[in-house]
Amino acid sequence: MKLSKLFIAGLAIFGFTACSEETEIGSSKIDTGNVISVSTYIPGTRAMDKTSFVEGDVLSLYSCLTTGNYGNSFTGNFMNNVEVTRTSGGDWTYSPLMAWPTDANEHLSFIAYYPKNTSSTPMEYSYTVNDNFTEQNDPLWCTIKDASINDRNGTAVNGNESDAAFEATSGALNLKFKHMLSKVNVKVKLASNYSGITCKLNDLTLNDVYSSGKFIIANDLSSGYWSTSASKSFTLTSGAEDVLSSTEYDVAEMLMIPQALSDLGAYFYIRYTHTLAEGGEKTVTKTIYIPNKWEIGKVYNYVINLSLDVNTISLSTEVNNWDSTENPNIGTKAADPVDLGLSVKWASYDFGTVSPYDDGPRYDFNDSKRFTFTYTWGSNWRIPTYKEWNELISKCKITSMEKNGKTIYVVEGTNGNKIYFPSSLYWVPKIDRGEPYHASISEKKVNSNAAYGAEKRKHPIRPVYTK
Incomplete structure (x- = not known):
């Protein structure tokens, strides 16, 4: 299960206060101090699926304003295919800013899509299967009916799982995305x-x-x-x-x-x-x-x-x-610990996927330093150390193969057991003179990543098992 928080146009950033000016849109008075903020939830997923949002991702957000309950006729009369974009800092931005109607009898119903919708109507999402399976998108959708300033979840048709702490402090609209394929x-x-x-x-x-x-x-x-x-x-x-x-x-x-x-x-x-x-x-x-x-x-x-x-x-x-309420951690179950004849056992696949041939989510260096697997994989998993990466690279045989048009690195242990790496670069949580390091599977060495901004680069994580 992957949970992320979207702060769309944070109030402090844009300088709004609780006593802000009211403006009028149609017949609805809008308090600009109640800018619409959103939290999102992506159900447990598997390899190749969307597990987290990254810089440059764009959501399409639609909203239909009604007086009273939604009447089974959706129009984007309040927000019409608004592009909500994730920035390098992890925030989400859109323009122009919108706020909740202050009249509790005025309801907003929402439709959201990822990736951005190219259709001319909010009720339709066009899709063509990419025959390069490694480049396929995992389109997601969400709907919420009859939300209001006092009930920002309304009728969460797709569910309303969210970060409870964030919800309690912000009263955010909670979008639980579902897969459409x-x-x-x-x-x-x-x-x-x-x-x-x-x-x-x-x-x-x-x-x-x-x-x-x-x-x-x-x-x-x-x-x-x-x-x-x-x-x-x-x-x-x-x-x-x-x-x-x-x-x-x-x-x-x-x-x-x-x-x-x-x-x-x-x-x-x-x-x-x-x-x-x-x-x-x-x-x-x-x-x-x-x-x-x-x-x-x-x-x-x-x-x-x-x-x-x-x-x-x-x-x-x-x-x-695919969207399993009975097993919400379906895509983050622990990998098999593989004995390569080394000091620790290595995971059979990257964190965030269940296939040895697919990339997991990518994290920046600061995330990798404090990463924990206790909630999803258990307390016996952790990120490999500098010494353990060096041991893997120096003692194992490393070759490559092509799989579905993609280069996969094959690491064979001293005992003949093998694991597969779909990426060539992984973070090493070691700081030498303040510099981040990464393990290069393709170059068969551990490198300093000292270039400016290196800590903001993103790589997948391959855990080790220590029990």
């Missing part, structure tokens, strides 16, 4: 190990799925649905040289538009080559139709179980909730 993970494995037999995956494609459409929010703001258009096929892997075994092989993690898969007859096409006991090779192809549908806010984990007999190839499916 489906997440699809695909793995391949052999149904069993075959003695003396090797198997290589040649090609795997996802065919005949809707690749663009509009997410449409219902008039009562309580739900959303998709209107789809344009079909496409996606290459998940091509020319892979990996030798498959009964261990699951990660092929692709992607965000897709929710849809009825039967509409276009969506299917996986796979081609693989295996050796024969009597010598030589055999290439096998198979079309595997995907059952049922993809729903909003669901995670679909597919495992294609290969066999030497094409007739026994099967597809297993596991479906989980």
